[in-house]
Structure formats: C-alpha cells, structure tokens
Amino acid sequence: MESHKQPHLKIEKEKAQKFIKYIKKNFKGLSILTNKFKTIKQEDFILFPLNNELPDYEKVKDQLNAHLNCEIINTKAIANSDYKPRSLEKALDKKIPQNLMKFIPKSFDIIGDIAIVELNQFDNIERTDNIKELIAQAIITVNKNIKTVYEKISEIEGTLRLRDLEHLAGKNRTETIHKENNCKFKLDVKKxxxxxxxxxxxxxxxxxxxxxxxxxxxxxxxxxxxxxxxxxxxxxxxxxxxxxxxxxxxxxxxxxxxxxxxxxxxxxxxxxxxxxxxxxxxxxxxxxxxxxxxxxxxxxxxxxxxxxxxxxxxxxxxxxxxxxxxxxxxxxxxxxxxxxxxxxxxxxxxxxxxxxxxxxxxxxxxxxxxxxxxxxxxxx
Ligand SMILES: C[S@@+](CC[C@H](N)C(=O)[O-])C[C@H]1O[C@@H](n2cnc3c(N)ncnc32)[C@H](O)[C@@H]1O
Missing domain, CATH: 3.40.50.150 (Vaccinia Virus protein VP39)
Known part of the structure; x- marks a missing residue:
C-alpha cells in the first residue's frame, strides 16, 4: 500500500476551499475524492486523492481541469488507517474473484453483536480458499457493531429449536445482549x-x-x-x-x-x-x-x-x-x-x-x- 500511486488533484492552498465548494455543488452524491488515502499538504499546495474507481472518472477529470484549471498528478498515496469501506462489495474488492461477487449475501441476521450468515452458496464452488472467512471479516469491517460472525450450518432443528453454527471471524463467543423494542435480551445464539x-x-x-x-x-x-x-x-x-x-x-x-x-x-x-x-x-x-x-x-x-x-x-x-x-x-x-x-x-x-x-x-x-x-x- 505504501508504494501505491493514485491520481491526486494538486491545487494551490488558497484555492482548496473553492475546490471543495465546487465539487459539493457540481458533483452532488458522487464520491469525487476517496477517503482510502490521506490529503497531502505540501508547502504551497494541497493534494486531494481522487476516486479513480468512479465509472465516469475520465469525464470528471476533464470537468475539473476545465473549470479549476488545476493539475492532476499520479503520485504516491498515503493510506488512511481510519478508512472503512461502506459496503461488503467495496471491502471485498480485489480480495475475492469478481465472478463470485454476486454470491455475497445481501442480508444476514444480527443478534446483539453477532452476525449469522448463510454462505452455503459457496459450498459447490470448487476453489473457495478462505472466501467465507474473508466475507465474515468484511462484515466486521463494514459494520462497527458486529464483533463476531457465525455461519448457519444447519436448519433450526429438534425440540429445542436450535441450529449448528460455525465460527468464521471475530471473537468465538456465542453469548450476547440483543436490544429490541426498548428491552434487552441476554442469550446464547447456539444454545x-x-x-x-x-x-x-x-x-x-x-x-x-x-x-x-x-x-x-x-x-x-x-x-x-x-x-x-x-x-x-x-x-x-x-x-x-x-x-x-x-x-x-x-x-x-x-x-x-x-x-x-x-x-x-x-x-x-x-x-x-x-x-x-x-x-x-x-x-x-x-x-x-x-x-x-x-x-x-x-x-x-x-x-x-x-x-x-x-x-x-x-x-x-x-x-x-x-x-x-x-x-x-x-x-x-x-x-x-x-x-x-x-x-x-x-x-x-x-x-x-x-x-x-x-x-x-x-x-x-x-x-x-x-x-x-x-x-x-x-x-x-
Ligand atoms: C420457536 S422457539 C420460540 C422461543 C421464543 N418464544 C422466542 O420468540 O424467541 C420455541 C421454544 O419452545 C421450547 N419448547 C419446545 N417444546 C416445548 C415444550 N413441550 N414445552 C415447553 N417448551 C418447549 C424450545 O426449547 C424453544 O425455546
């Protein structure tokens, strides 16, 4: 990550405010800057890391050039250690094969600080390596309240109506406190x-x-x-x-x-x-x-x-x-x-x-x- 090069918009210090205002006004809802990397301060300039993953990045670049008369340079990026991807897809980007992205679960149960996910869609895929663990880790990265991820490995069964769970990521702890409708419930998701x-x-x-x-x-x-x-x-x-x-x-x-x-x-x-x-x-x-x-x-x-x-x-x-x-x-x-x-x-x-x-x-x-x-x- 240290030697990663990223396009940055290099702008004179005095024009930085104007630039922020300009992108807020003209690119509403578009993440022009990426918070994966830090803004770099140089003597008379500020370097804003640009989000080159935007689908119409080239158009954005031309528009910035035309209106702000600024320089876009490819330079060494400084990773932002506080960066948290907002979606599972983003967190798993380049970590799992693109053709498996469609199997990433859209939803899962959250009980207290424990997520319980269904991942049997990956069971029939030949080379899964540690894909389930990567997804589980990404769930923790994206959701700050989730500390543990288990995979459902059976239906709810038997007189006690319990299911088997397999630990995938985070603390291996099945007891949690779940909040619901103004009440608190201590429980064990396995027992x-x-x-x-x-x-x-x-x-x-x-x-x-x-x-x-x-x-x-x-x-x-x-x-x-x-x-x-x-x-x-x-x-x-x-x-x-x-x-x-x-x-x-x-x-x-x-x-x-x-x-x-x-x-x-x-x-x-x-x-x-x-x-x-x-x-x-x-x-x-x-x-x-x-x-x-x-x-x-x-x-x-x-x-x-x-x-x-x-x-x-x-x-x-x-x-x-x-x-x-x-x-x-x-x-x-x-x-x-x-x-x-x-x-x-x-x-x-x-x-x-x-x-x-x-x-x-x-x-x-x-x-x-x-x-x-x-x-x-x-x-x-
Ligand atoms: C579907 S769970 C519902 C639990 C609870 N009402 C809830 O909403 O979380 C059914 C519960 O019934 C209990 N159970 C099953 N058969 C029972 C019986 N004959 N007498 C008493 N409890 C029983 C199980 O242990 C289980 O906790």
Missing part, C-alpha cells in the same frame, strides 16, 4: 432459540389491547422476548414455560435486567406437565388464563389439549403461530385452527388478526393468528 425477525410480532402482541391484571401463559418462552416485552408495558402476571434449561436461565437474567411492570414466573418445564392432575401449579392455571402465546410454529397445533386445559369459558385470546404451505397460507392456518378447536370443545368467537410473518421456505409461510376462543367444556 437458545432467538429470531430477530420476530421483532414486529413481539411489538404487535405486546401492544394488542392487553388488560391490567391479565393472566398469561407463554407456552414456549425461550429467553423471553414475548413475555418480557409484554411485561415491560403491561401490569400482568405471566407464566413462562420452556423445556430448555439454558433458555430459562437467560429468561431469569432478562427478567432481572429489564424494568418490568408485570410479573413473570419462569418454569423450566415441558408445557405438557400442566396436564398432570397432581401438579399444583396446573390446578391453579386450569381454565383461568386470559391469554396464551403459542410460538412453536411447526407443532403448535399439537398442544391444543393444553390450550383447552388453560382457556376460560368467559374467553381467552390465543396468539398462534404456524407454518403453512403456499399459496393461501393464511386461509389454511385458520382452517387448521378451526378443526383443532372442534376436537377440544373450544368455540372460536373471532379471528382478531391474521398475517404472514415471513416466508419460511420457498413453499411455506410462517403465519400469526390472534383468535378469541371460549371453552365450552361442561366439567367446570
């Missing part, structure tokens, strides 16, 4: 489930006309993003269940870390244990719950027996998540619910909301439905 893409859902549900004093069950709480955001702004009592002990450990920390209006009781239990009649907690919750969050989209419908156990004859709101095939995924999700309600003596009073949260796979959507149901069981 607990967390999706920043449900941000809007959490905000929507926590603002959905929740009444003071409501009793709520978060059936699959994870580290608590729904429970915490609801309890942050509502005076309610939440019973949060998760089968993953590590998720419940973080939920407890998150309860302590966020100033909550409501009260959350975390339970490291399979939600099904509520159906055990010897369970005293279960007895206190039976047909006594105003609101139920069912954020386990793949299998939420198989827990309708628990919903039936918890829901009240006066009515209970459920926030249900499902994965349904395209097209007409919303209609299918509502139909699935109606069929399940029928088998558990639950009467659907109304659908308050239904939307596609995101495309889950090329053939499936993730759906959210808010429904108001009444328990019509005769045994209470």
């Amino acid at each position: 607990t489930f967390f999706s920043p893409r449900l941000n809007y859902e959490r905000q929507r549900v926590s603002h959905s006309n929740i009444k003071t004093g409501e009793k709520i069950v978060d059936m699959f709480s994870g580290v608590g993003p729904f429970s915490i955001q609801i309890a942050k702004i509502n005076v309610v009592k939440i019973y949060a269940f998760d089968i993953n002990p590590i998720a419940i450990k973080y939920l407890q920390e998150n309860i302590n870390m966020n100033k909550l209006q409501g009260v959350i009781s975390p339970f490291n239990k399979n939600i099904r244990t509520l159906l055990n009649p010897t369970n005293s907690l279960a007895n206190s919750l039976k047909h006594n719950i105003d609101r139920i969050i069912m954020n386990l989209p793949k299998t939420s419908l198989s827990f309708m027996d628990v919903v039936s156990y918890l829901s009240k004859k006066e009515g209970t709101t459920i926030h249900n998540y499902q994965i349904c095939s395209k097209p007409e995924s919303i209609r299918k999700a509502i139909k699935n619910l109606e069929e399940k309600f029928g088998s558990f003596e639950l009467k659907l009073e109304g659908i308050k909301h239904a939307r596609i949260v995101k495309s889950y796979s090329p053939k499936e959507d993730m759906i959210s439905i808010d429904a108001f149901i009444k328990n019509t069981l005769s045994d209470y």
